[in-house]
């Protein structure tokens with residue numbers, strides 16, 4: 272599997288680390304215990320297209336948001352994650 | 363009180379053996395060297411400050427800060443892309459950190475990596491063949507010309523790789539440079555020696571980086 276880093280170009284899988292689902296967003300301070308529990312522990316087990324966070328630690332050290340089909344491993348898009356590149360992307 | 367005495371060594375000095383390595387029945391088709399006496403400053407633009415950082419770089423070093431994987435020769439320094447909105451400033455030992463501090467004050471975070479990295483030079487007509495065994499990037503001149511750079515991994519070790527100007531010697535071969543974390547330098551050096559042994563390697567005496 273290769274991931275086309277938007278900063279470095281196509282690179283082999285071993286240069287990247289996988290964090291997981293890109294969807295969960297940290298709940299606000301008043302969201303309550305259930306929302307925090309869900310954010311920390313509960314994950315969908317997607318068979319198909321999924322947005323994921325990957326880290327290009329063996330290259331430019333940017334965080335990337337990758338849309339990948341978990342069944343076929345087809346990669347549909349790769350974008351810098353919010354905050355990657357101080358000027359390019361605003362969180 | 364006894365004054366302690368310090369001997370400055372390089373990360374490779376314990377195992378560094380200038381001379382021939384690998385097959386010896388013919389002229390060496392690869393040459394490798396550790397380059398010493400450099401200063402290396404990591405410059406990371408703060409959020410939203412890439413444009414002023416680039417502008418400051420033009421004023422202080424006479425060249426744009428590389429915004430894509432390239433190594434740019436500038437006044438008294440080589441500017442090497444190292445990631446989004448960040449570059450390395452590589453200079454001969456001197457006052458590089460102070461120069462960078464004055465140039466980028468208020469817009470970028472700096473860190474001195476002079477002793478944190480080891481700098482290697484790889485050249486000779488078999489340099490590409492040797493690197494092809496350990497590096498997954500395409501280093502063909504059509505896609506990796508002089509001045510191209512990359513942040514990648516070799517043997518599971520993060521490196522910054524770039525291609526300098528071609529050798530002035532009669533082979534006119536490509537010259538590659540590698541920056542590696544100092545504590546990984548010994549391991550990477552062994553890997554590169556193994557990879558190049560079949561071509562015959564001339565290991566040059568460690569010399570200061572000249573820019």
Ligand SMILES: [Zn+2]
Nearest residue numbers: 276279327331
């Ligand atoms: Zn990258």
